[in-house]
Amino acid sequence: MSRLTIALVALAGILAGGLAVSLYKQPQALDTAQVRSVVEDVLKERADAAPVPVETAAIDQDKLNPMIESYLLGNPRILQRVSEALDTQLRAEQRDKAKSLIAQMSDAIYNDPDHVVLGNPNGDVTLVEMFDYNCGYCRNALPDLATLLAEDPNLKVILKEFPILSKESVDAARVAVLVGKDKDVDYWTFHQALFTSRGKVTAETALDEAQKLGMSKVDLALKMGSEEVSTAIENTYRLAKALNITGTPTYIIGNELIPGAIGLDELRGRISNVRACGETVCTSG
Template sequence: MRRLWQSLCIFLMVASTAVYADDLSEDRIKELVLEAIRENPEIVLEAVQIIEQREQERQAAAAATVLSENRDILENDPNAPVLGNPDGDVTVVEFFDYNCPYCRRVKPQIEALLEADPNVKLVYREWPILGDGSVFAARAALASREQGKYEEFHWALMGMAGRAEEATVIRVAEEVGLDVAKLRRDMNAPEIDAHIAASMEMSRALGFNGTPSFVIGDALVPGVIEAEQMIQLAQEARASGQ
């Protein structure tokens, strides 16, 4: 609200040529603002839109800086699972949660992308933000790398019915042939803590506030995305050298 008042006051002072700002007290400015609002109520909406646009521009600029400074760790983190073509010329990064219904909805879109473009490197950032079950699932998935079954386990967890909780995750682990005792031990590895902590930090820095969220070249894309758009963004990233 204070920012709205400031914007309205600026609007009034710029628009007014009858008086100088130095001659007005804050109370008088507010009176004039209220008069202006009564006569032109649409200026409130205009001021709010200006504030929102400037904030969006500020956030976009900040995210672009973060992306530029952290592109290498985003795309080449040795502690992040990679699907698709590890040597691909375009990298798609997905931040996701196994209990996110939208992440599950985007699963076939990801599969279609990988099928359509064999030169896409898909980097997964486990970002468990939907409860203890999500944390358990993320830790188990990351631990499955020690048995060479991350990809199989990942798709199985994404395709499971119901929530990912300890019991259901262990059931799926058994179904894909994982050694559950070893899996539980490996879930406590420090590199798993490091991966999840890095995902939390990078997602906040990039301005993401939910899953799924994607980084494709210079594009930051929150939410569900269709395969056609992914393919297009991958082609644009390839053309721009990203």
């Protein structure tokens, strides 16, 4: 009960007592208008009066902090629950942000004429991978992609050259862009050859593998520095900047950005979820 409520109750009691005494000593009765007038006058005086100050106890940090520390040390699972709740909240926020960014950049992600499409071009789920030929994690993840392509006839895969680790990576990507543009050449064979080659992947590595597939090594060397090739790679850089992508491999599935090689089972799970509910994480209910 607030102080004002208590005061009003007390006031009502005083008024009731005063009126009773008055009526006892004086036989004449007060009419309704007179009673209302007296009550309104008293309430107005209370409203105009200065507010009653509320005293608050000062917090002694020297006493409070050890109490908090002692409580948390005695109940450490509280910190675990807080950490888990924070992690859940941050993941949800990241998913919401990624979903918004992917929607904004949808055309650049899925309709770039310079990227390479593998698998079923009309597949019901699209897996995008941004990679660097000198990325060890990308190399280790190659079998995952090969397995998905082999076992899932309804999967569409988009590969985007994202050379960020070295100049050699950029040079190899330039050759790869030209290989990807030649519809008479099996890009997937070329792609696997570069990731399974020994040592650092360079322009020479890429040119040699392209030549094995029937392309002219000299012609490729002359064209790899062209504006057309530079634009293709720069478009991927711009996309990566817009999506806040800084490493390889990075996958895009449905409404999720996935940094790092997460493994075959995780990729399968997300693809299955997209088919089931339209998102990589399905919620029941």
